[in-house]
Amino acid sequence: MSLLPTTSIARIADYDGQAVTLAGWVYNKTEKGRLIFILLRDGSGTIQCVIFKKNVAEETFAAARELTQESSCRITGMVRADERAASGYELDVQEIEVVHLTHDYPIAPKEHGIEFLMEHRHLWVRSSRQHALLRIRAEVMAAAQEWLNSQGFVRFDTPILTGTAAEGTSDLFATPYFDLGNAYLAQTGQLYVEAGMMAFGKVYTFGPTFRAEKSKTRRHLTEFWMLEPEVAFATHEDNLVLQEQMLSAIVQRVLSTCVRELEVLERDTTALQRVQPPFPRITYDAALDLIREHHTEVEGCRVLEWGEDFGAPHETLIATKFDKPVFVERFPTSLKAFYMQPDPARPEVVLCADLIAPEGYGELIGGSQRIHDATLLEQRIRDFGLNVEDYQWYLDLRRYGSVPHSGFGIGLERTVAWICNTHHIRETIPFPRMLYRLYP
RNA sequence: UCCCCGAUAGCUCAACGGUAGAGCGGCUGACUGUUAAUCAGUAGGUUCCAGGUUCGAAUCCUGGUCGGGGAGCCA
Known part of the structure; x- marks a missing residue:
């Protein structure tokens, strides 16, 4: 395995044209036959890692194929500026070390309901x-x-x-x-x-x-x-x-x-x-006047007597002004x-x-x-x-x-x-x- | 505490009293520029729970559980 010190994705621009090792998790993966894209996140950012079958060792390509969403890994490769990349840089992969292979990660890249997301x-x-x-x-x-x-x-x-x-x-x-x-x-x-x-x-x-x-x-x-x-x-x-x-x-x-x-x-x-x-700044008294004048603009916003506290609709109304x-x-x-x-x-x-x-x-x-x-x-x-x-x-x-x-x-x-x-x-x-x- | 809404495949949802379905995700395969890829195939169900009505209930009724939106209270 590579002896390169691990680099953070946030600082990737400092390493353009150099070989680096990144450590993180697979955020997304796209396979296109002999070409595999891995979107890697490490907490500091994300970068797309590119694996061409003919450019890497057989075991590296095999490792890329088996990686699943949220699997952890270390990836070594060459940093390359690329206009097609969302962050401006891509990694041409040389080696992959799978740290842990994830199976059936619950949160898919799609819409989920709030209850499911809160439970996870x-x-x-x-x-x-x-x-x-x-x-x-x-x-x-x-x-x-x-x-x-x-x-x-x-x-x-x-x-x-x-x-x-x-x-x-x-x-x-x-x-x-x-x-x-x-x-x-x-x-x-x-x-x-x-x-x-x-x-x-x-x-x-x-x-x-x-x-x-x-x-x-x-x-x-x-x-x-x-x-x-x-x-x-x-x-x-x-x-x-x-x-x-x-x-x-x-x-x-x-x-x-x-x-x-x-x-x-x-x-x-x-x-x-x-x-x-x-x-x-407005006083409470001035706020009451403002509510009296504009209360019809917000649903559920009734006129208040002096001494009554604001409800949520009253605060919303005041904020809009x-x-x-x-x-x-x-x-x-x-x-x-x-x-x-x-x-x-x-x-x-x-x-x-x-x-x-x-x-x-x-x-x-x-x-x-x-x-x-x-x-x-x-x-x-x-x-x-x-x-x-x-x-x-x-x-x-x-x-x-x-x-x-x-x-x-x-x-x-x-x-x-x-x-x-x-x-x-x-x-x-x-x-x-x-x-x-x-x-x- | 009050009002409203919901619960069906791993997820997002459909089926509106008459055979339980789709998309996504998973798995298998194809693909050298994808980024929520595309295409083909495939597996996957205690329809939240307990009663009731009915020839027949995911569907209607009663009760419960869990959750969502809002009010009040507050930051």
Whole structure:
């Protein structure tokens, strides 16, 4: 066998005219008698390998003939630029080493139903479209963290097992926890990240969060990833600027580093190129006016009274009125979490904002300035019917060097779904957890 | 939790109360430019489960299971 070091397909252009060894899996194969084409993928890309019977040893041609879809192999050959090749290069094969011969790979190169594909998610992730989506997910995660790090943020990991419901709202997954009763899977790192903020100034937590709600839509998972930055001394205004800068940086980086993936997904990138600060802002009150004026344009979109929350149709309607993500700020206090700071000019609303994505992907970000006064915070905990004893540590943050501060949470899967323009967020995470999906 | 829809070959589907079918995939063969190749041949069935109606049920009825789309809730 060849002694050449293994080369990645992504770097094949560097080896034009040279012999290389590639290691990967057969993505597709076409036999034409004495000529065989093998489309090889190695995770970094795909390349067509060409085998002419008269140009190779008998055992090499025989090996090429027996290769099936998703068989693993090492292929040695000469890299040759070719205009007929989709990637611009082909490999003229000299040797083939079959590593493992696959029989009856379930996912054929044809249309499949979603149930079948979800049941084979562990194999489906090899397919080009899924590969592109998950590659962009990884890039969004890296872009977000590297941008925050460059701005002086420190990653501060918050617990997944918690003793109480953080916000006291949504349904939580419970699990027995030794002699301490139930533990709950975190629905947010919000409260804990505030402790980190008081220690490091600018922090973020990034990890899976869990909601036991029986949501059954294309925008919901029971396990999803959330990135939650928190900044000391930051006002509501500072918070919005941070959000639009971070999201713009993420989108622009994906545009520059994931060109091939966006092509695979057939994403119209002109809409993404517009994602630059500043983003439009409207108040909750202005949003109600907008809904009143245009509600007939979206099915199921009824006029709302002041104090009612938006439904999915309302968010869709608002999104259609702007060509960038749009902030809706200053919601009625009763609609939001207990820890949000009242607007000093209008105590009936809080200094918060939801960022609604264009193209009907719903709320990407929810953020707010937090209450920094211990007395007010304790009062709000009681008003919301929560147990003050559970929040003593959280109140401590306001008793020892309290400062105004703000933060937000951005849903990773919704962000990726929007950037990729994919219909359902279940394709933006390797193994989606949903109401009726716990396997594989 | 509520509303709507579905389950037939490995996959995607047809058969609409009267013999269980096609395409793709698999296998065999032909082919030196295919890339969801083409052509010929071939194998492949507990029609989701349990009852019921009927001379006869994939088809109609009842219950269940599993799944899909949406709402609410949320990110």
